[in-house]
Amino acid sequence: HPPGRKKLPPGPRPWPLIGNLNLMGPLPHQSLHELSQTYGKLMYLKFGSTPVVVASSPEMAKEFLRTHDRIFASRPTTAAGKHTAYNYQNITWAPYGPYWSQGRKLFFNELFSSSRLASSEYIRVEERQAFLSGLHARSGDPVVLRDHIVYMNLSVISRIVLGRKYFSKSTDEKEIMTFDEFKEMLDELFLLLGVLNVGDWIPWLGFLDLQGYVKRMKALFKTFDRFYDHVLAEHRARMDAEGEGFVAKDMVDVLLKLTEDPNLEVKLDNECVKALIQDLIAGGIDTSSKTLEWAMSELIKQPLLMKKATDELDRVIGRDRWVQETDHPNLPFIDSVLKETMRLHPVVVFLAPHFATQDCKVAGYDILKNTTVFINTWSMGRDSDTWADPFSFRPERFMGSSIDVKGNHFELLPFGSGRRICPGYSLGLKILRTTLGNLLHGFNWSLPGNMKIEDVDMEEEFGLTTYRKSPLVVVPEARLATHLYK
Numbered sequence: 001h002p003p004g005r006k007k008l009p010p011g012p013r014p015w016p017l018i019g020n021l022n023l024m025g026p027l028p029h030q031s032l033h034e035l036s037q038t039y040g041k042l043m044y045l046k047f048g049s050t051p052v053v054v055a056s057s058p059e060m061a062k063e064f065l066r067t068h069d070r071i072f073a074s075r076p077t078t079a080a081g082k083h084t085a086y087n088y089q090n091i092t093w094a095p096y097g098p099y100w101s102q103g104r105k106l107f108f109n110e111l112f113s114s115s116r117l118a119s120s121e122y123i124r125v126e127e128r129q130a131f132l133s134g135l136h137a138r139s140g141d142p143v144v145l146r147d148h149i150v151y152m153n154l155s156v157i158s159r160i161v162l163g164r165k166y167f168s169k170s171t172d173e174k175e176i177m178t179f180d181e182f183k184e185m186l187d188e189l190f191l192l193l194g195v196l197n198v199g200d201w202i203p204w205l206g207f208l209d210l211q212g213y214v215k216r217m218k219a220l221f222k223t224f225d226r227f228y229d230h231v232l233a234e235h236r237a238r239m240d241a242e243g244e245g246f247v248a249k250d251m252v253d254v255l256l257k258l259t260e261d262p263n264l265e266v267k268l269d270n271e272c273v274k275a276l277i278q279d280l281i282a283g284g285i286d287t288s289s290k291t292l293e294w295a296m297s298e299l300i301k302q303p304l305l306m307k308k309a310t311d312e313l314d315r316v317i318g319r320d321r322w323v324q325e326t327d328h329p330n331l332p333f334i335d336s337v338l339k340e341t342m343r344l345h346p347v348v349v350f351l352a353p354h355f356a357t358q359d360c361k362v363a364g365y366d367i368l369k370n371t372t373v374f375i376n377t378w379s380m381g382r383d384s385d386t387w388a389d390p391f392s393f394r395p396e397r398f399m400g401s402s403i404d405v406k407g408n409h410f411e412l413l414p415f416g417s418g419r420r421i422c423p424g425y426s427l428g429l430k431i432l433r434t435t436l437g438n439l440l441h442g443f444n445w446s447l448p449g450n451m452k453i454e455d456v457d458m459e460e461e462f463g464l465t466t467y468r469k470s471p472l473v474v475v476p477e478a479r480l481a482t483h484l485y486k
């Protein structure tokens with residue numbers, strides 16, 4: 001290795017033009033996991049002409065997210081960030097800098113602080129009750145579980161952020177759109193956020209938009225933008241009508257008031273407000289819905305675990321009430337099921353991409369400025385150096401263990417760690433814990449018809465959130481007294 005030459009991490013030889021993109025199958029996290037078995041826990045590849053580094057162990061993740069956190073706290077520029085996030089003006093896609101840190105502070109103070117979370121608890125309770133009643137009404141019938149969970153999550157986030165739902169269950173109600181239309185928009189958003197868009201990696205090919213994704217992003221953006229204009233106009237009208245007496249009731253109110261604040265470090269305009277709303281809608285719904293679907297899929301395959309969970313619930317909660325958010329410290333097995341789910345099925349498999357803002361030495365290798373960094377949490381969850389029997393779903397491994405999911409333990413990073421850690425993790429965890437707890441407390445679950453446990457496959461579909469390829473279909477049967485479901 002001659003002095004003065006850069007020492008890059010090991011990796012496969014790139015082809016001209018495409019780099020190593022030919023090695024990426026339909027499930028890139030699995031392709032990169034395979035490659036890491038040959039090239040190691042720190043790998044260098046080329047996606048088109050773009051340098052990419054992949055970390056696949058707790059030690060390497062720590063280098064990027066703690067030791068050199070500041071250097072890697074930015075994001076690469078992508079068509080999705082440009083066209084679906086108001087030109088990188090949301091938090092998720094904003095480059096590291098004052099706009100981003102002001103936005104994060106705002107989220108923490110106005111939405112995710114413990115007092116704000118406590119004051120929105122009644123919304124989560126009401127929507128959870130509606131969710132459980134809805135499932136009860138379907139007792140004995142096969143249900144597509146994810147549809148029910150998404151409806152609840154979308155309702156919760158909409159009410160906290162927008163003040164009300166803005167969508168109706170059917171077309172005859174007077175709302176701007178139906179739930180199905182909203183869900184279609186969200187599905188398209190999540191798909192487009194997760195695609196490998198060739199123009200991101202081979203910039204000079206970008207203008208051709210060979211896969212047609214950019215065209216779809218622009219079309220989708222228009223639909224979302226019209227919707228947000230409608231929401232903002234309604235909020236602005238109340239603000240104007242109430243004048244001095246106006247009190248902010250939801251996140252949109254708070255943000256709109258801030259557009260008139262002369263003391264903000266970086267000024268916020270209407271576009272920024274819409275981008276920040278987009279963050280919360282995009283970040284909050286899909287992640288928790290898909291995690292819950294994975295948890296239920298693993299449990300349905302292991303009736304003994306299901307029994308252990310319901311034993312805990314019967315002992316701690318009893319049969320005459322639902323699980324509340326405050327019950328969580330007393331339900332260690334339910335908590336372990338969630339951790340084990342997030343170990344084997346971390347839905348944000350690569351975290352969001354990180355980006356080097358300057359040259360840096362990591363584990364003796366040179367990582368150059370403008371390198372995109374993927375932290376492969378999927379691979380880390382399957383690493384036999386870290387986990388005994390890594391492929392088995394065994395929640396017991398977390399009983400009595402100090403490992404948490406809040407970015408302190410680098411072997412388990414479902415929310416990331418460091419400056420870019422998911423700002424919504426406390427809300428996310430509240431939703432995950434009480435929903436899973438109540439799904440198990442309120443119902444016995446079985447598979448439809450003659451379907452057997454072995455027939456429940458665990459195939460994945462890649463995206464910004466990686467989910468079950470085939471939706472989980474299960475049959476609920478009430479476990480508690482009927483009046484509780486009303």
Ligand code: HEM
Pocket residue numbers: 091092093104157279280281283284285287288291347348351352353413414415416417419420421422423424425427428429432
């Ligand atoms: C099960 C639930 C959730 C999971 C697994 C999850 C996971 C993640 C992950 C892995 C990241 C990227 C971290 C990184 O770049 O290193 C992230 C970022 C983010 N999440 Fe979450 N999240 C969840 C819930 C939520 C909720 C409920 C919200 C808001 C309502 C939210 C809003 C965001 C935002 C705005 C970012 C971007 C942060 C930034 O770039 O600085 N998430 N999340």
